[in-house]
Amino acid sequence: IHEPQLSESLSSSLSVDTQNLQKQIDELSTFSDTSAPSVTRILYSEKDVMSRRYIKNIMEASGLSVREDAVGNIFGQWSGYEPELSPVSTGSHTDAIPYSGKYDGVVGVLGAIEAINVLKRSGFKPKRSLEVIMFASEEPTRFGISCLGSRLLAGSEELVQQLKKTVDSENVAFFDAAKSAGYKNAEDLSSVFLKNGSYSGFVELHIEQGPILEEEGISIGVVTAIAAPASIKVEFEGNGGHAGAVLMPQRNDAGLAAAELALAVEKHVLESGSVDTVGTVGILELHPGAINSIPSKSHLEIDTRDIDEERRNSVVDKIYQSALSISKRRGVKLSQFNIVNKDPPALSDELIIKAAESASRELNLTYKKMISRAYHDSLFMARITPMGMIFIPCYKGYSHKPEEYSSITDIANGVKVLALTLAKLSIS
Amino acid sequence: IHEPQLSESLSSSLSVDTQNLQKQIDELSTFSDTSAPSVTRILYSEKDVMSRRYIKNIMEASGLSVREDAVGNIFGQWSGYEPELSPVSTGSHTDAIPYSGKYDGVVGVLGAIEAINVLKRSGFKPKRSLEVIMFASEEPTRFGISCLGSRLLAGSEELVQQLKKTVDSENVAFFDAAKSAGYKNAEDLSSVFLKNGSYSGFVELHIEQGPILEEEGISIGVVTAIAAPASIKVEFEGNGGHAGAVLMPQRNDAGLAAAELALAVEKHVLESGSVDTVGTVGILELHPGAINSIPSKSHLEIDTRDIDEERRNSVVDKIYQSALSISKRRGVKLSQFNIVNKDPPALSDELIIKAAESASRELNLTYKKMISRAYHDSLFMARITPMGMIFIPCYKGYSHKPEEYSSITDIANGVKVLALTLAKLSIS
Ligand SMILES: [Mn+2]
Ligand SMILES: [Mn+2]
Ligand SMILES: [Mn+2]
Ligand SMILES: [Mn+2]
Numbered sequence: 001i002h003e004p005q006l007s008e009s010l011s012s013s014l015s016v017d018t019q020n021l022q023k024q025i026d027e028l029s030t031f032s033d034t035s036a037p038s039v040t041r042i043l044y045s046e047k048d049v050m051s052r053r054y055i056k057n058i059m060e061a062s063g064l065s066v067r068e069d070a071v072g073n074i075f076g077q078w079s080g081y082e083p084e085l086s087p088v089s090t091g092s093h094t095d096a097i098p099y100s101g102k103y104d105g106v107v108g109v110l111g112a113i114e115a116i117n118v119l120k121r122s123g124f125k126p127k128r129s130l131e132v133i134m135f136a137s138e139e140p141t142r143f144g145i146s147c148l149g150s151r152l153l154a155g156s157e158e159l160v161q162q163l164k165k166t167v168d169s170e171n172v173a174f175f176d177a178a179k180s181a182g183y184k185n186a187e188d189l190s191s192v193f194l195k196n197g198s199y200s201g202f203v204e205l206h207i208e209q210g211p212i213l214e215e216e217g218i219s220i221g222v223v224t225a226i227a228a229p230a231s232i233k234v235e236f237e238g239n240g241g242h243a244g245a246v247l248m249p250q251r252n253d254a255g256l257a258a259a260e261l262a263l264a265v266e267k268h269v270l271e272s273g274s275v276d277t278v279g280t281v282g283i284l285e286l287h288p289g290a291i292n293s294i295p296s297k298s299h300l301e302i303d304t305r306d307i308d309e310e311r312r313n314s315v316v317d318k319i320y321q322s323a324l325s326i327s328k329r330r331g332v333k334l335s336q337f338n339i340v341n342k343d344p345p346a347l348s349d350e351l352i353i354k355a356a357e358s359a360s361r362e363l364n365l366t367y368k369k370m371i372s373r374a375y376h377d378s379l380f381m382a383r384i385t386p387m388g389m390i391f392i393p394c395y396k397g398y399s400h401k402p403e404e405y406s407s408i409t410d411i412a413n414g415v416k417v418l419a420l421t422l423a424k425l426s427i428s
Numbered sequence: 429i430h431e432p433q434l435s436e437s438l439s440s441s442l443s444v445d446t447q448n449l450q451k452q453i454d455e456l457s458t459f460s461d462t463s464a465p466s467v468t469r470i471l472y473s474e475k476d477v478m479s480r481r482y483i484k485n486i487m488e489a490s491g492l493s494v495r496e497d498a499v500g501n502i503f504g505q506w507s508g509y510e511p512e513l514s515p516v517s518t519g520s521h522t523d524a525i526p527y528s529g530k531y532d533g534v535v536g537v538l539g540a541i542e543a544i545n546v547l548k549r550s551g552f553k554p555k556r557s558l559e560v561i562m563f564a565s566e567e568p569t570r571f572g573i574s575c576l577g578s579r580l581l582a583g584s585e586e587l588v589q590q591l592k593k594t595v596d597s598e599n600v601a602f603f604d605a606a607k608s609a610g611y612k613n614a615e616d617l618s619s620v621f622l623k624n625g626s627y628s629g630f631v632e633l634h635i636e637q638g639p640i641l642e643e644e645g646i647s648i649g650v651v652t653a654i655a656a657p658a659s660i661k662v663e664f665e666g667n668g669g670h671a672g673a674v675l676m677p678q679r680n681d682a683g684l685a686a687a688e689l690a691l692a693v694e695k696h697v698l699e700s701g702s703v704d705t706v707g708t709v710g711i712l713e714l715h716p717g718a719i720n721s722i723p724s725k726s727h728l729e730i731d732t733r734d735i736d737e738e739r740r741n742s743v744v745d746k747i748y749q750s751a752l753s754i755s756k757r758r759g760v761k762l763s764q765f766n767i768v769n770k771d772p773p774a775l776s777d778e779l780i781i782k783a784a785e786s787a788s789r790e791l792n793l794t795y796k797k798m799i800s801r802a803y804h805d806s807l808f809m810a811r812i813t814p815m816g817m818i819f820i821p822c823y824k825g826y827s828h829k830p831e832e833y834s835s836i837t838d839i840a841n842g843v844k845v846l847a848l849t850l851a852k853l854s855i856s
Contacts, residue, residue: 140720144719209670209673210670241826241828242638243733244733258712259686259709260687262683262684280720281714282714288527290568291730292568373673374672400722401668401724
């Protein structure tokens with residue numbers, strides 16, 4: 001018996017159909033609730049359902065056998081010649097936050113299907129099966145829960161409990177939303193769980209969402225770790241009142257409390273002393289929201305991340321202390337301080353890092369090892385399988401806005417590295 | 429020829445139908461877009477149109493002759509026995525900001541109609557005609573313009589120009605909204621203008637919207653001046669981006685710029701050194717408004733007022749300087765700093781003050797002279813007629829929220845003082 005080896009010529013025979021891939025990226029971007037160039041695609045919306053149909057069609061056209069789980073994670077498999085071995089998987093997401101762009105996630109789904117096609121065209125036959133995954137709701141837009149699909153795949157019992165009482169901002173229950181999109185068995189959440197070891201590895205292709213690769217003129221980023229995210233919901237309550245009639249000393253303005261907390265988040269993040277610590281207030285809402293009313297209620301959603309979990313936790317603690325002291329000083333009630341998630345960072349698997357590095361070298365592409373500051377479904381897949389990520393450059397590091405862009409050349413480089421990495425993992 | 433005099437017994441023969449008045453206040457509060465106890469009644473909405481019909485019906489049932497102008501100011505007249513003299517007018521508004529209460533404005537409309545009924549029941553006959561006005565859109569909710577109806581009555585050419593390009597947050601043009609509510613001739617704005625001297629006086633009955641009368645146990649406030657309001661719209665723009673991937677030094681966060689400006693408003697107001705200076709950020713909106721997106725745009729609406737116009741203007745200037753320096757320091761663009769209005773204060777007419785004072789004395793009601801810190805349609809009526817206001821106590825000074833409340837006893841006292849004041853002005 002001999003260890004299978006990749007043919008020396010495989011790297012040179014990999015060719016990406018760039019025209020078709022660009023066409024698919026452009027077509028998918030038209031399934032949007034906001035007008036081009038922005039993209040808005042929210043879990044279980046009509047446009048999300050259309051994009052799912054579109055992806056399943058492409059998977060089928062590529063000869064993959066398609067299955068969909070109870071919440072809408074989609075799997076397309078190319079059977080290996082030793083189908084009893086655990087498959088190698090790859091994938092990403094197609095949902096898009098309001099007014100964002102067309103590459104985040106999409107490159108890792110359409111690119112993964114194209115990577116399979118690239119391998120098929122080269123004549124390569126996988127030993128382990130290869131599987132493309134489109135994860136349900138990487139973005140937290142609708143239900144406030146990021147990476148909903150991959151968290152469930154990784155077996156989060158906590159999330160199962162949480163989803164039973166989760167509603168969106170229109171008060172639509174998670175299960176009702178899922179059913180309206182055709183997922184009749186959404187309540188059977190444990191059927192979504194994957195066993196540890198279901199895959200021998202998982203690799204995600206993604207735009208960098210940062211400026212480093214573009215600035216340094218490097219084609220490929222090989223991710224060694226994913227920063228640890230936490231998200232927090234905060235609510236302050238005061239007495240409100242008429243903006244003309246209530247004098248300043250009598251006020252307890254919930255909006256000013258929110259403004260102070262937003263600035264405190266920035267301050268605590270900067271105090272960490274590390275450039276790797278980030279924190280953002282992306283949502284700040286005032287009630288009743290009238291020019292002549294003192295805000296009686298404010299709602300903030302805070303995101304903070306670090307590659308160092310302890311440092312990140314200390315920022316979360318400081319934010320909580322600030323919320324308490326602001327509430328005390330301003331006489332407003334801190335009616336909610338809810339740490340929605342507080343995830344650990346993830347390390348990439350050494351063998352997958354090695355495979356992606358040698359794939360880049362064999363393809364004569366420059367690469368560097370780097371940290372993913374954004375998190376991804378990979379963070380949760382790492383809980384049940386060895387994980388790795390491949391980054392490609394994107395314009396000015398822009399993401400989550402319409403100006404998000406990666407050239408088709410950079411995308412094709414990423415697809416080739418992904419294809420060769422999958423091939424290597426498939427025979428190992 | 430002899431000067432007419434009020435009969436000595438008039439004050440003792442004034443009796444308010446409190447049961448019916450309370451019933452009307454309660455009924456009107458059910459025309460709301462939010463559920464009780466909150467009230468939301470927005471210009472030209474279905475509920476606004478219903479409330480207009482309700483008011484016109486009561487005016488007609490009270491024997492007033494009703495007319496409505498091109499934008500929906502409603503007038504109900506009781507003819508005097510010298511109908512060629514300019515009438516005495518009274519009134520207020522029935523629109524309500526989101527999630528507010530049922531007394532602001534309403535007391536001065538239903539209370540004014542009841543004041544006419546009180547005089548009619550007493551056998552009094554007015555020399556000058558008496559006219560009740562329901563002003564269109566005292567609140568700035570829908571089009572960002574406060575006291576829209578009374579500004580037009582006072583002949584604001586500036587507002588005529590502005591309304592041609594005014595749209596609401598759903599991009600509905602002012603004229604289209606007016607037409608959809610039945611005001612087919614809304615474009616004929618100059619027909620709304622009233623000539624200077626159209627009225628010999630105007631008196632508005634209103635809840636205090638402040639705590640003074642209740643705290644001091646006084647029944648009636650006689651307003652001597654109305655504070656000068658200004659309102660400002662501000663927008664900041666930054667690059668936005670992914671909340672994980674963009675490191676802190678690379679950010680120009682439009683949301684944090686807004687938070688800083690909100691706190692600067694408070695600071696500049698407190699710096700004025702006078703308790704009469706107030707400032708409020710009632711609206712603060714972030715775009716795109718996702719937890720994992722750095723805000724690329726922020727929108728604030730600022731309200732500031734003072735009884736001293738110069739001091740108020742100096743606060744507006746300081747807010748502008750802060751907006752500039754925040755924009756510079758944070759590298760965000762100050763894409764809008766629009767002073768929407770910057771009105772002078774108004775002084776009450778001495779004769780009307782005197783009439784309200786003696787009316788209170790004759791009715792054995794305690795009263796005090798006071799400043800109105802909230803502004804009212806009276807501020808604009810003062811441009812074309814001698815003006816006065818009568819305040820009644822309200823619970824804890826609450827206003828613009830569901831807890832807003834005045835007892836029917838306090839309301840009835842206000843109605844009687846209004847009736848007697850109107851009677852005095854009618855014969856002078
Ligand atoms: Mn994203
Ligand atoms: Mn993504
Ligand atoms: Mn009001
Ligand atoms: Mn009012």
